[in-house]
Amino acid sequence: MQKSSRLAIFALLELASDPERQVSVSEIGEKYGVSSHHLAKVMHTLGRAGLVRSIRGVGGGYSFSGNARRVTLLDVIGLFEDVSPACEPLDLATPAAEKALCQVLAEIDDIAKATLGAITLATMLKNIRRIEQRSAARTTAADDDAATADPRTGPG
Amino acid sequence: MADSQTAGALGQQISIRRAVFDDLDRVTALDARVTGLAKPDYWQDIFDRYATRRLDERFFLVAESPADTAADATPKLLGFIIGEVRGWEFGSEPCGWVFAFSVEPETRLLGIGERLFDDISARFRAAGIRTMRTMVARDNQLHMAFFRSEGMVAGPYIQLEKSLDD
Numbered sequence: 001m002q003k004s005s006r007l008a009i010f011a012l013l014e015l016a017s018d019p020e021r022q023v024s025v026s027e028i029g030e031k032y033g034v035s036s037h038h039l040a041k042v043m044h045t046l047g048r049a050g051l052v053r054s055i056r057g058v059g060g061g062y063s064f065s066g067n068a069r070r071v072t073l074l075d076v077i078g079l080f081e082d083v084s085p086a087c088e089p090l091d092l093a094t095p096a097a098e099k100a101l102c103q104v105l106a107e108i109d110d111i112a113k114a115t116l117g118a119i120t121l122a123t124m125l126k127n128i129r130r131i132e133q134r135s136a137a138r139t140t141a142a143d144d145d146a147a148t149a150d151p152r153t154g155p156g
Numbered sequence: 157m158a159d160s161q162t163a164g165a166l167g168q169q170i171s172i173r174r175a176v177f178d179d180l181d182r183v184t185a186l187d188a189r190v191t192g193l194a195k196p197d198y199w200q201d202i203f204d205r206y207a208t209r210r211l212d213e214r215f216f217l218v219a220e221s222p223a224d225t226a227a228d229a230t231p232k233l234l235g236f237i238i239g240e241v242r243g244w245e246f247g248s249e250p251c252g253w254v255f256a257f258s259v260e261p262e263t264r265l266l267g268i269g270e271r272l273f274d275d276i277s278a279r280f281r282a283a284g285i286r287t288m289r290t291m292v293a294r295d296n297q298l299h300m301a302f303f304r305s306e307g308m309v310a311g312p313y314i315q316l317e318k319s320l321d322d
Contacts, residue, residue, distance in 0.1 A: 072301075110294060111294070114294040114295070114300065115310070117297060117300075118297055118300035118301045118304050119301070119304050120301060120304075120305070122305065123301070123304050123305040126305060126307070127307070130307060
């Protein structure tokens with residue numbers, strides 16, 4: 001996946017997590033460690049696609065204007081890179097080895113597209129929450145273990 | 157389809173229960189409407205196998221509308237999900253397999269699928285199962301997106317096939 005696609009997905013997730021919120025390019029850039037210049041180009045493309053709305057003036061920035069339950073990762077990636085089939089249709093004269101390799105690449109391509117095309121921004125936000133909850137639970141469990149550990153039987 | 161504001165509330169009002177014989181015609185009809193193919197013999201067989209025997213590890217569940225919100229007094233069947241505990245196939249430890257799932261097209265996005273999914277998940281968990289699996293056609297974006305939204309991810313197995321006509 002190209003850098004622009006990744007940035008676009010991160011920016012959309014940031015904005016879609018709270019559609020009422022306006023976020024500046026520099027805020028998003030800082031969070032993901034990318035230049036505002038590169039991110040501005042990405043946001044411009046997302047704006048043209050109707051996925052974000054630009055708000056001018058003091059306190060302006062961008063807000064989410066798409067449908068998080070409908071927009072998939074493949075939709076976003078398709079704005080920045082070529083998602084056409086890995087192999088063009090081959091004619092009879094194509095060597096068998098090329099056809100066989102093409103078959104393998106097409107298989108990988110189909111699976112990747114089916115995956116990216118089925119994961120919406122809303123699903124990504126749910127996955128992020130699950131990961132955060134799991135991390136929080138592990139941290140709490142580790143803290144509890146540390147608190148209840150008997151120093152007389154502990155290592156060292 | 158309902159808007160998203162009413163979706164959650166309606167999804168909570170439906171009831172999920174095990175299928176009984178009287179549901180069979182409605183399950184068959186719903187599947188025929190969704191797939192465009194009526195398979196009464198198949199569904200009779202599925203009912204016999206999954207709704208009448210080894211019920212501690214076989215779950216044929218239906219979602220039903222509350223009687224008071226239906227147009228007539230009879231609750232409507234709004235969806236179904238079927239799964240069973242399968243162990244040691246392909247070397248896998250026992251897991252919960254979901255092999256049939258459908259929601260009435262008119263009532264999608266109301267949270268009915270999620271209620272069915274949550275219910276069968278809880279039953280698998282109560283049966284001691286820690287992993288749930290299903291299989292989805294690559295081009296079935298509706299089901300693929302639904303199962304993904306419920307947290308399902310690609311598992312450690314890859315389905316392979318071969319055309320026997322070649």
